[in-house]
Amino acid sequence: MKVLVLDGVEEEGLQALRREPDIEVDIPNKLTEDQLVGIIGEYDGMIVRSATKVNARVLEHATKLKVVGRAGVGVDNIDLAAATAKGVLVVNAPGGNTIAAAELTMAMMQSLARNIPQANATLRSGKWDKKSFMGVELRGKVLGVIGLGRIGSAVAKRAQGMEMRVVAYDPYITEENAAILGVKLLSLEEIFKQSDFITVHLPLTRESKYLLDEKAFETMKQGVRIINCARGGIIKESALYEAMKSGKVAGAALDVFEKEPNTDSPLFEFNNFIATPHLGASTQEAQLLVAVDVAEEIVAALKGEPVKNTVNIPSLSPKTMAVVSPYLSLAEKMGKFVAQLVAGRIKKIEITYDGDLANQEVSPITTAVIKGFLDTILQEMVNYVNAPLLARDRGISVVQKQAGEGSDYANLITVKAASDKEELSVSGTIFGRTDPRIVSIDGYHVDAFPEGHMLYIPHIDKPRIIGPVGNLIGAHNINISAMQVGRLKIGGKAVMLLSVDAPVPAETLAEIAKIDGVLGVKNVSL
Ligand SMILES: NC(=O)c1ccc[n+]([C@@H]2O[C@H](COP(=O)([O-])OP(=O)(O)OC[C@H]3O[C@@H](n4cnc5c(N)ncnc54)[C@H](O)[C@@H]3O)[C@@H](O)[C@H]2O)c1
Numbered sequence: 001m002k003v004l005v006l007d008g009v010e011e012e013g014l015q016a017l018r019r020e021p022d023i024e025v026d027i028p029n030k031l032t033e034d035q036l037v038g039i040i041g042e043y044d045g046m047i048v049r050s051a052t053k054v055n056a057r058v059l060e061h062a063t064k065l066k067v068v069g070r071a072g073v074g075v076d077n078i079d080l081a082a083a084t085a086k087g088v089l090v091v092n093a094p095g096g097n098t099i100a101a102a103e104l105t106m107a108m109m110q111s112l113a114r115n116i117p118q119a120n121a122t123l124r125s126g127k128w129d130k131k132s133f134m135g136v137e138l139r140g141k142v143l144g145v146i147g148l149g150r151i152g153s154a155v156a157k158r159a160q161g162m163e164m165r166v167v168a169y170d171p172y173i174t175e176e177n178a179a180i181l182g183v184k185l186l187s188l189e190e191i192f193k194q195s196d197f198i199t200v201h202l203p204l205t206r207e208s209k210y211l212l213d214e215k216a217f218e219t220m221k222q223g224v225r226i227i228n229c230a231r232g233g234i235i236k237e238s239a240l241y242e243a244m245k246s247g248k249v250a251g252a253a254l255d256v257f258e259k260e261p262n263t264d265s266p267l268f269e270f271n272n273f274i275a276t277p278h279l280g281a282s283t284q285e286a287q288l289l290v291a292v293d294v295a296e297e298i299v300a301a302l303k304g305e306p307v308k309n310t311v312n313i314p315s316l317s318p319k320t321m322a323v324v325s326p327y328l329s330l331a332e333k334m335g336k337f338v339a340q341l342v343a344g345r346i347k348k349i350e351i352t353y354d355g356d357l358a359n360q361e362v363s364p365i366t367t368a369v370i371k372g373f374l375d376t377i378l379q380e381m382v383n384y385v386n387a388p389l390l391a392r393d394r395g396i397s398v399v400q401k402q403a404g405e406g407s408d409y410a411n412l413i414t415v416k417a418a419s420d421k422e423e424l425s426v427s428g429t430i431f432g433r434t435d436p437r438i439v440s441i442d443g444y445h446v447d448a449f450p451e452g453h454m455l456y457i458p459h460i461d462k463p464r465i466i467g468p469v470g471n472l473i474g475a476h477n478i479n480i481s482a483m484q485v486g487r488l489k490i491g492g493k494a495v496m497l498l499s500v501d502a503p504v505p506a507e508t509l510a511e512i513a514k515i516d517g518v519l520g521v522k523n524v525s526l
């Protein structure tokens, strides 16, 4: 397998990749988009920072690509919709650069308060000017933090250390969590009204685009100072320009811009404007940490092992992962099993969880069922990333139910598929921690190991069915390794599930179908 590493990701952090004998790591010099498009088809994985645009065109040419790793937090340079549709997993390294970004924010705040960059430049140009650089103290000032996540929280703690009063706006965190940090949550409007300094630490989304616009600046305190070390576009630069021109804003520090790279912003005309070229994550420590984290994630993804920081599928805690992992392979096989048995156009797949699974986070198991199902019927690559999307695109409704009617099993997964022709259900369980079984088909009890080749034969429960079936299969020199027969009442409908060492040829299936009392016959390969 080959992994392409771009954007100056710290090489020392890539040991996890280098240790893998089956993985080759390529670290070319900067590539243009055309050059990237030309070579991306060779790679199974790639790692980027924020410079390389992993857009729909690049992904279209990425015929082998399984995973894109972002050595950092923001994934706005990766087309997540295109990656998801193509089944390419996107992972990031969210924790590694938190302190670096928080420390840059503090440095920006202190620079704004004390005019350090401007005083430095003036002195180096030969002027000993004390009068122009009267500053303000941070002690006692109100800091408004918008976005109280990893970086916002780290900034809040540091600002409290400088005796600032910290207030925050973040609709997605609780009062209790904010209180643990000693931070009061306020409305956005109150943040604007009360803050002497405002710093933003949220992703750029449709909701957060231009959060700080003309109207927001109008509401702010006279002489407010503004910092953005998160993402360009959260602050509307033209509105900031007007607010600085009018004197409403006494100083602003931006590490990120609406367009990057940016070397000629109108904001550069203000002496109380400070800018850095997207340096938030640029510390030796942060770059090493994010490279180590993302390299480990890429190795796990390429080996098909659980991955922690997924961006385009829900991330699972290690605790949840430990619970669901043993069921993933069984669920995938049940999806394949149902896909091979059910006739007609599938409209709905319902997955019901009983027993221990009734109260667990089971969505990855549901995805595994859908993956197994679609893998059997589609040509294109199906994986955990694109399976739900592919089902939706094909008009298959997926319903997940927990705590069904209760069962005798400690854990039970039931997959019911409905097509325009019929309905069929299969139930499976895991005995102990590792022993998977199919325990019922359409309500008929069986006890089958979900592996290898099988023959499914619904029939009428009467003599001279099992013998002739065995004879016909034996005549083709195919060994039967196990047989299960389930019936609900004597002489009624029954199901037979044979484990065979090879798929049974079509002509034998036709002969079996002719046996009096056989209602159907289907090969199943898991
Ligand atoms: N300048 C840099 O080099 C640099 C470095 C690291 C991170 N970043 C950026 O900093 C930002 C924050 O990173 P993080 O690791 O703290 O992320 P995070 O996910 O831990 O925190 C983001 C917080 O923003 C909140 N939020 C989301 N939408 C919001 C909204 N509309 N209004 C208010 N709050 C909202 C979320 O609830 C969350 O608490 C990201 O955009 C990231 O890309 C920049």
Ligand SMILES: O=C(O)[C@H](O)COP(=O)(O)O
Pocket: 049, 050, 051, 071, 072, 073, 074, 075, 097, 278, 279, 280, 281, 282
């Ligand atoms: O989102 C991030 O992690 C930061 O913006 C860092 O970006 P960079 O890795 O390109 O410096």
